[in-house]
Amino acid sequence: MATWAVGARGLRGLLLDVSGVLYDSGGEEGLGSAIAGSVQAVRRIKQSGLKLRFCTNETQATRAKFVQKLQQLGFDVSEKEVIAPAPAACRILQERGLRPYLLVHDALAPEFDSVDKSNPNCVVLGDAANNFSYENLNKAFQVLIGLETPILFSLGKGRYYKETDGLKLDVGVYMKALEYACDIEAEVVGKPSKAFFLSALADMDVEPHEALMIGDDIVNDVGGAQQCGIGALLVRTGKFRPCDEQHPEVKADGYVTNLAEAVDILLEQLQR
Amino acid sequence: MATWAVGARGLRGLLLDVSGVLYDSGGEEGLGSAIAGSVQAVRRIKQSGLKLRFCTNETQATRAKFVQKLQQLGFDVSEKEVIAPAPAACRILQERGLRPYLLVHDALAPEFDSVDKSNPNCVVLGDAANNFSYENLNKAFQVLIGLETPILFSLGKGRYYKETDGLKLDVGVYMKALEYACDIEAEVVGKPSKAFFLSALADMDVEPHEALMIGDDIVNDVGGAQQCGIGALLVRTGKFRPCDEQHPEVKADGYVTNLAEAVDILLEQLQR
Incomplete structure (x- = not known):
């Protein structure tokens, strides 16, 4: 039995990354496709009585549209269960x-409708x-170079993600570009920031040692969660690459084929 | 008298940055505009008998087109005097x-006409x-992420440059973006690489201590030259910003209003 599963019996809450764990984004209609076994895995988590939040850095749509898309793909998910950067x-x-x-993406802009954007003093x-x-x-x-103290917020700092037709550059790449251009450091909102993970735990009323994160990003999902004292599994779906298992700084608590396998092992432990 | 000028009597060769020292790029016809006094300053350097090379990171045109543009602006410059990254x-x-x-820029592509670009193994x-x-x-x-050992060449690593309508992002910003995306380090061809400065000196048959670099980029012009033992002046034209005079790592050997002032002071010293 996987060693990480031994600790699973005290588990009360799960945090799931979405893109690359539940589904792969992209495709002609932009809907993407569910990863085999993930729809059922989410259902089984909910039936088990474990608390659950979807912890995403997705910023290509408002949270409402994002949830709608996941529902269309068959996932049992509601807006209040989604923790997102915008x-x-x-x-x-x-x-x-x-x-x-x-x-930002055109489809995300409505999330900022209530925010004053005149005469900007940050990006x-x-x-x-x-x-x-x-x-x-x-x-x-x-905008940044014209400010006395440039302030840059980055909704996540991912390097790339997987769409159905290949790997695509993520926001972190452009964050690094502007950091270098202006000689500044961005404030990251979203994974791997501690505040983001802790807000998800608070929302479930669960302590770090009672939670487990499951993601496909060794640095932002696994490393970010571990920095808060949350255990974390890496799935071999989404943007996963074999070299992620030899990452020089981050070791996952466990490596699983996909979400379905993780849930199989977890629920077996919890039912003992 | 400026202290940097004291050493000028042993001077045999000058290296001039081009954009921001000779002219500001941009404008409706893309020709840019000569910086006041610079056309005459270049002429006076040539009349003085000092050796001269134009040491540019400009990669928006072939060297031939670049020289043509400078000549249209009134500069006495020939292709063999220009040291460029491509x-x-x-x-x-x-x-x-x-x-x-x-x-690269469409206008630079012909510089690579003779190079095999099939099945690429670098960027x-x-x-x-x-x-x-x-x-x-x-x-x-x-391309990079698909290679076992990704190789990225960056023609310069500047943060930004000045066009007639404002500051524009330079190649270094995108170099940093790809470095982060692929977790690699680019090989810089052009300033501030040592090989680039030394090739310019070799071309003039001048030793580092006999040369002086004049540029508007505190890191790439001034810092780069100094790392080769070449003295360097910062002009307060082009992309110069007052905070450049308080740069935490690089101190120029002297700061001048523009190229014309630098040449005035230099030639006065040489004629003593």
């Missing part, structure tokens, strides 16, 4: 009285995909 | 039997400006 960023902007220049970067043109990145740069 | 990169590719995927990044689309950067990323 709503967290909106709270931070309002708390600190900041007015963003947005470089918010999401996974903007084709909106990452030279012109748009240059506009974001010009 | 010809240096072509030599390296041929020596090492590498076949590049090019992410060459130039200042591609509007060619830095999400799609193109993603293609470069997919």
Whole structure:
């Protein structure tokens, strides 16, 4: 039996990454495709009585649209179960009285409808995909370089993700680009920031040692969760690459074929 | 008298950065505009008998077109006096039997006409400006991530440069983006690489202590030259910003209003 599973008996809450664990994004209609066994795995988690949150860095759609898409793919998920960076960023902007220049996906923009964007004094970067043109990145740069203290928020810091037709550059790459251009450090909202994981735990009323994160990103999912004292499994789906199992800094508590296998092993332990 | 000028009497060769020292790029016709006094300053250097090379990281045009543009602006400059990254990169590719995927400006591409670009096993990044689309950067990323040992050449590593309508992101920003995406380090061809400065000195048959670099980039011009034992002045034109005079790591040997002032002071010293 996998050694990580031994500790599973004290488990009360699960955190699941979404893209690469539940489904692969992309495809002609933008719907993506569910990963084999994941729809049923989510259902089994819910039936088990474990608490569950979907902890995503997805910023190509509002949370409402994102949930709609997952439901279309067959997943039992509701909006209040999804912890996502954009709503967290909106709270931070309002708390600190900041007015963003947005470089985000068109489909995410409505999430910021209630935020004052006039005369911007910071930049918010999401996974903007084709909106990452030279012109748009240059506009974001010009806002930052014109500020006495440039403030850059990045909704996640992923390197790349997997779509049905291959690996695609993620927001972290453009965060690094602007950090270098302006000689600054971005504030990351989303995984792997501690605040993000802790807000998901608080929402479930679960302690770190009672929770387990399952993701396909060795640094942002696994490393991020472990920094909060949360155990973490790496799935071999999504953007997983074999070299992730030899990552120089992060070792997962366990490696599983996919979400379905993780849930099989977990539920077997819990039912003993 | 400026203290840096005291050493000028042993001077035999000058290295001049071009964009931001001779002219500001951009504008409606893409010709840019000469910086006041620079055309005459170049002429006076040549009349003085000092050796001279133009040491540029410009990669938005072939060397031939670049020289043509400078001549149109009134500068006395010939192709053999210009040290530029693209010809240096072509030599390296041929020596090492590498076949590049090019992410460069359309106008630079002819410089690589003689290079085999089939089935690429490396990426060459130039200042591609509007060619830095999400799609193109993603293609470069997919080439790199598919290689067992990804090799990325960057033609310079500048953060930004000044065009007539404002600051623009330079190639270094996209180099950092791909470095982060693939967890690699790029090989820089051009300033501030030592090999680049030393090839310019060899071309003039001048020793480092007999040479002086004049540029508007505190890190790539001034820092790069100093690492080779070449003295270096920072001009307060081009992309110069007042905070450059308080750079935490690099101190120029002198700071001057513009090229014209530097040449005034230098020639006065040489004629004593």
